Amino acid sequence: MRNYMSYLPISGVILTKHARDTRQGIELSYWVKSHDQVYHVCVPEQEAIFFIESHQLAQVKKALSSQNVINYRASGLALKTFNQTPVHGVYFKYLRDFYSARDVLKAQGIKCYEDDIRCEERFLMERFITSQVSFVGELKQLNGYTKVEHAKCKPADKDFTLPDINMVSVDIECDVSGQLYSIGLYSDSFQCVYMIGNGDLPEHQKAPAFIEWCDNEKALLSAFIDYLSDEDPDILIGWNVVGFDMQVLQKRYDFNDIPFSINRDGSVGRWRKNANSEQKFFDIAGRVVLDGIDGLKTATYSFPSFSLENVSNTLLGIGKKVEDADNRLQEIIDNFHHNKIALAEYNLEDCRLVWLIFEKTQLLSFSLLRAQLTGLAIDRIGGSVAAFTNLYLPKLHRAGYIAPNLGDGHSDLVSPGGYVMDSIPGLYKNVLVLDFKSLYPSIIRTFNIDPMGMVEGALSPDSAIEAFDGAMFSRDKHFLPAIIQSLWAERDIAKKQNDGALSQAIKIIMNSFYGVLGSNGCRFFDPRLSGAITKRGHEILKTTKQWIQDKGYTVIYGDTDSIFVHIGDEADSKQAKDIGLTLQGYINEQWRGDLKQRFAIDSALEIEFETHFTTFLMPTVRGTDIGTKKRYAGLVTRKGKEELVFKGLENVRTDWTQLAKDFQYELYHRVFHQQAVDQFVLETVEKTMAGELDDKLVYRKRLRRKLSHYVKNVPPHVKAARWADAINEKEGKSLQYQNRGWIEYVLTVNGPQTLKYRNAPIDYTLYIERQLKAVADGILPFIGKSFDEITDNQLKLFS
Known part of the structure; x- marks a missing residue:
């Protein structure tokens, strides 16, 4: 088909990005989803680049000549290192020569400076393109998408x-x-299970409409490829979908000698391995694979277990019917041979649960917005360092600097x-919590903490802002404070619009910048940068504590950005709120005046009255x-409802039993409400010893290493x-716990044993000592009691 030129820019979201060598040089490849269709945007004849110090140019040329690396050019640039050393750019026509050189x-x-920046990433970064791009070029209509050749790209308009x-949820059974x-496969508009079989069912069974029968595994694999071609999804989601489903599918396509044509253009995907781990990645041209587990972790969700069963139960209140992995696998095998409808329903339900989790947590929106804000790939796991680099590097180059390498700031x-x-x-009445809003980002904004700003501050120390360890920060040559301020403003807008996904994405990005500067995995790492933030945080909390105590209140605790204040036992809820708001205004005004006087800077610090605990235990x-x-x-009251809050105690820890958690909750509730506790403690001990609470005695812990380690x-x-596993081996069964995973067990008189193979009595005395007594003695002394005094006579009856 003949090409035609697009002069009006087309805008869309970048799904995937790649680079490859062609005869003409490096071609950059971007798959972009617009409002009307999918485009394959190709930018030809690009160059890969790294930088060298100019005084080493002759040495570089000699070294490359000796290895027959000839397809490059070197050019002097108006750039320098943080040490003020001039640099040359070394440009390569082909990626293979770039890597060889x-x-x-x-x-x-x-x-070699900045030699780890991928060509397709640098092209976007230097043009301030994140995930939303506008392009023109020669258009060629192909099967299911439009190819854009000789493309020119720029950021999409702000109103895009x-x-x-x-999106489709994918799950396999095998x-x-x-x-x-x-x-x-499950989406809002498409639900299907491709099942091996001929549909020959018992008379009493009728196959649901969502089952499509396939004669054999080859037909099943072909049906999946046909689905991708026909329905053309942008995003494939699943649970451990890359680590399991995609890897199994790849092996079965290979085994059956069928191309795994998952790419948007009908070609096969490409596997690659992380150089520093065993983790595998699956690069698909034009489609994104999003894993639910990785997505939730990136969005800072935390669960005792990230199994689909646990997460769906926690978030949705629904889950699978079978919990034991061995039994589930056997049930899958049995159902395939004897009850294919049950297996199909099970398969589709797994897909649906993942879909519902993504909807509930707005994971797709979160991933898209994170990409929009930072330029990270939609499916990027973690990526705080890369996000910082994407936002910071192009600004740094325009200021005349190249970035340091890893280790330069050590x-x-x-x-x-x-x-x-x-x-x-103590056990207190009326404790207020005051929190500094995004303390570390606000310190960065207030004190102009910035990698280049520290370099420039050292060059002009007389006018710089003094920090710690000899660090000085320029008052006007910096970028990070403005980046933070822009994100802060966007988050305030997102909050007003109740856009939870955007607000969460911005919060994670902002808070990650301190961690980036303090991580030796970041090219800008320098302890003076991270120390300028944390040491200032120490000073702020200590000074704030003193100001509060000068007002006659007692600060009983403080942690990073929070201060806990005891205001006396007599205040009612309204008085407590008034005191909290008064302290909030007073502290903020104090910091404005203090920083203006000492540093001649404007304060971005903001403390907020956050919580009033009517009763509080430290x-x-x-x-x-x-x-x-x-x-x-x-104990707090939120929206008219009383709530018991635990931090770091047994009730919120995954390594304590349900017995301890339930006991702690009820005991604290009684103490906080000044109710009698003796009889409750005695009854709990009695029920435990009588075996009435056995279902609450299970420990659940993760095996974080191989068992042999x-x-x-x-x-x-x-x-x-x-x-x-010794029993499993003796009985000829598969070993269940050798390679990490979760285990449930109880403590018996013969030691810890799994539930499945327990053959000894439970050691109730041990549970009472380690669980009930440990919990009770955390609070009873504050009301003049002890666990031993309450239970001494009763326990003698059981001894």
Whole structure:
């Protein structure tokens, strides 16, 4: 088909990006979804680049010549390193020569700057394009998409709105060897299970309309490719979808000698492995694979277990019917041979649960917005360092600098963590919590903390803002404070519009910038940068504490950005709120005046009155009279409803039993409401000893290493796992716990044993000592009681 030129720009969202060598040079390839269709945008004849220090140019040329690397050019640039050394850019026509040259020069100890920036990423970054792009070029209509050749690209207009993104949930069912039984697909408009079979069912069964029968595995695999071609989804979602489903599918396509033509243009995807781990990535041209587990972790969700069963139960209140992995696999196998309808329903339900989790958590919106804000790929896991680089590097280049390499900012200095005050233990009435809003980002904004700003500050120290460890920051040459301020303003808008996904994405990005500067995995790492943030945070909390105590109140605890204030026992809710708001205004005004006087800067610090605990417990370290840190409980009223809040205590920890959690909740509730506790404690002990609470005695812990790697320290859950697998081996069953995973076990008189193979009585005395007594003695001393005094006579009856 003849090409025609597009002179009016077309805008869309970048789904995937790649680079490859062609005869003419490097071609950049971007698959873009617009409001009307999908475009394959091709930018030809690009060059890859890294930088060298100019004084090494002759050495570089000699080294490359000796290895026959000839397709390059070197050019002097108006750029310099942070050490003020002039640099040359070394440009390559082909990626293969770029990588060869980089290896040659590094082998000879010649530093190559910014040699880890991928060509397709740099092209976008230097044009300030994140995920929303506008382009023109020669258009060629192909099967299902339009190819754009000789494209020119720029950022999309600010009023560009996201197009509809087509998403489908994918899940496979197979036997233990990976041989496929079925492939399930679920979206709002399409639900289907491709199932191996001929539809020959017992008379009493009728196949649901969503089942499509396939004669064999080859037909099943072909049906999936046909689906991708016909329905053409933009996003494939699933649960461990890359680590399991896609890898199994790849093996089965290979086994059946069928191309896994998952790319948008009908070509096959490309697997690659992380150089620093065993993690595999699947690059698909024109489609994005989003894993639910990775997405939730990136969005800062936390669960005791990221199994689909647990997450769907927690978020949706629904889940699978079978919990034991071994039984589930056997049920899948049995159903395939004897009840294919049940298997199809199970397969489709897994797809539906993933879809509902994505809807509930707005994971797709979160991923798209994160890409829009930072330029990260939609499916990028983590990526805080890359996000910072994308936003910062082009600004740095325009200011005349290139970025340092990893390790350039290393020094013997150590940056401290957040400041945690010594607590004053006790059972209190009326404790207020005041939080500094986004403390670390606000410190960056206030004190102009910035990598280039520190370089420029050292060049003009007389006019700079003094920090710690000799660091100085320029008052006018910096970028990070403005980046933070822009994100902050966007988040305020998102909050007003109740856009939870955007607000969360911005919050994570802003808060990650301190971590980036304090991470030796970032090219801008320098302890003076991170120390300028955390040490200032220490000063702010200590000074704020003093100001509050000068007002006659007692600060009983503080942690990183929060201060806990006891205002006395007599205040009612209205008085407590008034005091909180008064302190909020007073502290903010104090900081405005203090920073203006000391540094001649405007304060972006903002403390907020956040919580009023009507009753509050700051416990002691077990067995001492020293106050704990990061552990407390309190009673609050939110939206007219009373709520018991636990932080760091047994009730919110995954390594304590349900017995301990339930016991703690009820005991604290009674103490906080000044109710009698003795009888409740005695009844709980009695029921435990009588075996009435056995279902609450289960420990659930993760095996974080291979079982054989536990050598010196062998904790109870490892002992239980080894004991269970010894039985599995003896009975000729597969070993269940050798390669990490979760285990459930109880403590018996013969040691820890799994539920499945328990053959010894439960050690109730141990549970009472380690679980009930440990919980009770965290609060009872504050009301003049102890667990031993309450239970002494009763426990003698059981001894």
